[in-house]
Amino acid sequence: MSLSAFIPSVSWLKNYSKDQLKGDLSAGLTVGVMLIPQGMAYAMIAGLPPIYGLYASTLPLIIYALLGTSRQLAVGPVAMVSLLTAAGIGVLAEGGTETYIMLAITLAFLVGVIQFLLGVFRLGFLVNFLSHPVISGFTSAAALIIGLSQLKHLLGVNLDRSHHVHEILIQAVEQIGAINWTTFGIGIAGIALIMGVKKINKSIPGPLLAVLFGILAVWGMGLVDHGVKIVGTVPEGLPSFGLPDFSLATIQSLLPIALAISLVSFMESIAVAKAIQAKHKNYKVVPNQELIALGLANVGGSFFQAYPVTGGFSRTAVNDQAGAKTGMASIISAILIITTLLFLTPLFYYLPKAILASVIMVAVFGLIDVKEAVHLWRADRSDFWMLVITFIATLSLGIEQGIGVGVILSLAMIIFETTRPHIAQLGKVPSTHFYRNRERFEQVEIRKDLLIVRFDAQLYFANLNVFRERIDEWMATKGPDLDALIINAESINTLDSSALHLLEDLLEDLKARNCKLLFTGVKGPVRDALVKGHLVEKIGADNFFMSVQEAVDAHDERKTTEGAGNEYQEFTLQTNV
Template structure:
């Protein structure tokens, strides 16, 4: 026993080591499998990304109210570490609008803008968010991001874009407005202080916006933000605009990203950061996986979400330790990387290294960048975050998706950002539960060609049988809705005694679903009918066998092919009297060859339901014996002539049911009378009718001619030269 336990433990340890090494030694795999042919493409793409990334990194630091160098360090470290340990070939990790806005929202209540506590908290946030992400990746919980719908991402991103634009107006117009966590208060302050606008700053910022738009319109391949910021910085240097009141970024440290010097961490600080850690960790993964998915959809390549979790976690931890702040996967830079010809993850690594070289060489010139120019860049980028095309698609699509997007968008504007996505996820679950608990349950009938069953509310259904289509899972949350739909239809069609339930689109079922099916079957059997399940999936069939429902319904009532199910019901379950004499609808293909409706004005309506034990039954063998006695009973076959000719009991009188009811004197009162039909339903109705009229000594052949045939007693009738020849 101990040996087995130790072996199991060793195997578990071996698997754990294999998984750990695969995740954390991923760069070795990249180096080992790297092709020299990809070097030039990756370097070129990395250079292009670095050109785009430099102004964005500085601008995003402005969103988070952090020094520009923290954005630069985060971009350098994030792109290198994220590239080496991620799984997507084109994904570029670094500071983004969303991550920066989250940092501002989380840290604003904790510390003053620009204080050492604020800067250190940004680093701590990155480290612990990274640990959280690594834990999820190591536990192989990459599939969790699937629970965040695209509607949440679209709503959150649009809301974040609106917030960023509003927060940048103060830099665009150089207004003295304190940082506030309420969008409406910030917007109100901007409107109130518009008269205090610094004209030169506003003109410079608006010029940057116009330049970016024009370049993107006419030369979309050029790095528009970098060119616009470069022109604005040159204008500042030539015209000495810094002396005219234009606020500049100022000098940034020249050198490698320094290690962050953290003071001793206390539990109180971690408690304050806890909700922010979860928000940054989870939202970062959602955005990153969304970007990675978008890239793989276009390229057709796959990625490992668990490996991506590890890569994002390590990138955040590294950024926290090297004077950065939380980083996410960037859609803009990733798309630039892909369009620039990046072949492998080393294009992201090259982008980080080239940006580091640019900072070491050109750090003094960053001082001339005006904040209003960065605000212009951010406003253009933030406007692009509002995906109008996707919003319009959601608006025209399912109302549930529209509700999810609207809730996420509104909560992003009104609540702290760490709660906005949570509300969106909660709305997604609510819509999902609502959708699955109200599956599509509707009656169908054959189309005019009898090839398909369709929902046609304008057409009348069969008076004996309903066919229902069930689209959705048969689980505890949906059973009441399904039962209500079917029972409501039953109440509207009391004459229908049979049901075909199409299960082709039911993929899951639980014990509550089994109980619901049992309840439906009981109701139809109480009417004297039954239920046929059509197209049941193998996994659900296994559940039905295990729970005893298979035996309860009966093997013959599980028919996979819908046409066979209808044919079985028509030939073995339907009452031919109703089909021939009472129904003019001819719903099914099998009905088309039936004789036309015959009107009998003098007929008294026959009962549809016969009380249990109301008629006497006689078995086929007993009837056969009685027919060979000296005083045989009088057998009346109430079927149609064409049925009678296929085979009948010797010497049985052919009197179709409605002719019999119209002329009751044909039934002798002084003899034992046996009524016969195909399955026993018509003969039972006839016997019950005459018994109610006072006739005595009346019985019904149990099981009808089907039972007579099973007992090998059938007489076949052939016509030869106009003469009837009996064989049997």
């Protein structure tokens, strides 16, 4: 196996060109400038001092750029993971304290280890257990919680930390008389500036312009004296090396939220990575390698004071639009953040927290997906209600509980769908050899002496009752006229031992009714299972056919020659196909 399979950056580094550097330089600087205010804002969501958002935007970006398979994915702090971090650690320690910070750093380590192991053992498929409607409902609700959690900074009032929307709104209404209108005005101006610039050109770093506006306004007009809260002193220098807290008690307390963040952050990352890769045909996104890259980015970052990171929607879109060709764009973004940490942090002293709140609100409210809810209402009501239930659960119960409800809903839907698969009674399309579902094609011909059934799923212990109940129901409708049951097995991929027992019982019941059991379109794995279960001997090798029409013809031939004692034309069973 080539080195590029383990270190994907080798494939683009060995052929790196000046044209690629031009695009990467433009994109790297653009995203880096965008990441400075976003990183600081998202750290505040996580309950951390703003500087930790910049720490999380250095080493993790470089590690992912070297090990990730996406060449445009912009890794770093994101709103969703930041809120999950706050939700998980907020019950264990007071926000902003040394204990809280250490827990956040340890959380990054645990998230990284989980993602790395999932990638190594090729378990990326586990995220498929979270359906799109569930993720959409959860994301929309979390976006509301994230956005409204910034009301205290936007309004300049004191609100207790909460992950429940109704509690935040009640507190805000109670504090309406204490609003700092200067702070509110700066925040609204920041929102208007970011949204206005976004409409003009998405590649222009609106959040940075809002930061510059806020700093100049507070510094130039002395707004600190008017009660406008600012970031204050931002520590200079690079993050220092340190070990996370490896104590068993800490790991046990953080493990549930670490698992949730591992899966949710990977889903967010792989979704945007695949969406962007669809525009570029010169590489392929490999989910398990993405898990390894994100995992090592989080593990490496945890040793340099970073909290959990993942790929972000908005920055990745900007990265692609600005011309990113390879992971070098992310490395350039990290270099810009490092330069800021070394030389530019004093410039953020007068940055108003209301501006950071405006950056967060604009970013997260864009995640509220009303269009998806409308689409599902028209296309699939069951998925619509899954979205609504997850949305309401997340708003009313909290972020972690909302994820739990979403996972349970997804698993419940999987179980429901597999235990109640589609099963159809077939009839012949007139003047053809084709057989179709009689419920969908009214013109098909139905014979009283034949029951032709197609089962569209694997046949195993969880759906056997549905299979047998429908067949018994249809057999009862046919009554004494029924001569043969033909099972079209084209859509059956596997049989388990319980299914073999059921077929054996069905065969015995049919014999008691003097009916034949015939199979058509049996696949190789299903044939193998029937042979190993000795059912081929009991059913008879001459009762297996390639098509429904062959089975029907053989049945008719036997009826016409039955008096002469002839049997069906023998069909040689090939168990090795």
